[in-house]
Amino acid sequence: MTAWTTDLIPDQNGRVAVVTGANSGLGLVTATELARRGAHVVLAVRNTAAGEEAARGMAGSTEVRELDLASLASVRAFAAGLAADHPAVDLLVNNAGVVLLGPRRTSADGFELQLGTNLLGHFALTGLLLDALTAAGGARVVNLSSITHRGAHLDFDDLMFERGYRAATAYGRSKLATTVFGLELDRRLRAAGSPVISTLAHPGVTRTNLTPRAWEHRGRLGEVIARAGLLATQPVEQGALPQLRAATDPGLRGGEFFGPAGLGEIRGRVAEARLSREAADPEVGRRLWGAAERLTGVSYL
Template identity: 40%
Template sequence: MQSYRPPSQNGTLSIVTGTGGLGYEVALALSRAGGRVILAGRNAKTGAGAVAAIAAAAPGADVAFEVLDLASLRSVRDFAARLRGSEQAVDRLINNAGVMSPPRLELTSEGHEVQFGVNYLAHFALTAELLPLLRARPGARVVNVTSLAQHYAKFDIENLRSEKGYHPGRAYCGSKLLQAMFARELQKRSDAAGWGLTSLSAHPGFAGTNLFETGGGMSRFVSTRILLPLLGQSASAGSSPILFAATSPEIDGGALYGPTGFMQMRGAPGPGKYAKIVEDQAVRSDVWRRSEDLAGVRYG
């Protein structure tokens, strides 16, 4: 299956969170298209390896690594401060890095359940911190990488952080639903305030990425050895909807993009459907206010 190829990215700067799996594939494709890319992740050794691999695969690539630990809001602030001090504008922010279903409850530096904190809240804070650089580039895009799991989330406004009665799968689904809500609400607020952003959501379908490594036991075995070969696709193919959302001229602000094949698990990228609750503006506004308080940021 041929992956989506982005148009020329000459003269653009993209920030991609996550150095492996989808993040690596997105950064590689953007680099091959001539764009400048900053990969952001917590492990400097892994990041250096990703940069070296991209440089080898795309000679002349302008790609660099910056330390960003999404399990620490201080690290988010420090990363954004460095960029605000060194860059004039950002064309694309791709909020991709994530954690999936750790078997036991894990917490971020601020005491949030790690999937809520890493997958959602840190990206919410990062986007706010980088808003001046995004607003400096007319038409800048913010892409939140969500999942089909959003459709299976049991939304509870009083348990956004999934800290009560922790369940690995429920917490993951909830974090991905929140990312989808964020993408939809960010577009609404950008339109109302004149920020000039295009906010989008994308999901990779059922893609073979390193997220499965955080799961365990029989579930991981069944997913990677049986279901993935039958129904899924590679990380490279899974990156296509993200790249489409980030670069295609044929997108609608606030929309979701994903694979268009069997059950949206594989295939060429195209429009997808949000979970029904994502379209509830009152719920999104409530989540936004609570998220600003939890992240210690204010948009605008």
């Protein structure tokens, strides 16, 4: 089978694409490729100075807008401003994420930071932009999963992990929740007869700046651990391919999920990825959706 590459991305002229966390890592590669293919790319970033620097290195049409997914007020402000200027949005790539290996931290709204950023911020953003996505006619939402979702379990009695907190476990839960969200979004879009489709991707084990940041709290030891870990990862350009395919392959159906094809889905060419049983469970999707609505105050579908 021919490997999927960025050469297969179709012409994106006339399309508006929003990429969260687009100033570095997977988001930077994704935004760069979409802009190169003709899309007008909105870099939705927490640090606008870093976003502007990233945009200057891109060929094509871009703009930078401030978005802090750990703050629902910021999500609402971003969505309102974007929809006012772009009534139709063709693509939303929910790429941004945070990974912690230190003590428990909370978002501006009091959520466990990884769940609050990786799931709840994107859940609210997607809902607030749904009208603009619908107006585009054939829009797509891509949620970024992780191989860690397969070893995770959602505790609906303690979603904020207030008891016995373990950062790595919390990260896995947040990526399971993100995966569940992407699949439940697909179910609800289909049931509503929406023209929008929801797809998912994961990057395997990829060299990004998230791993070094996660170990910062351990000082010099953390730096050594992070550097050693980077040796086992694949380049970010390769890691971004699954989400680029999920974002642009014209033949995809809602609910399709891509990742690397190699052993353990750690690295390799793009292929269909494996879901955990819990991620694919519609009852888990229903429960998580209800919890996300209550926590964010954003209801849709």
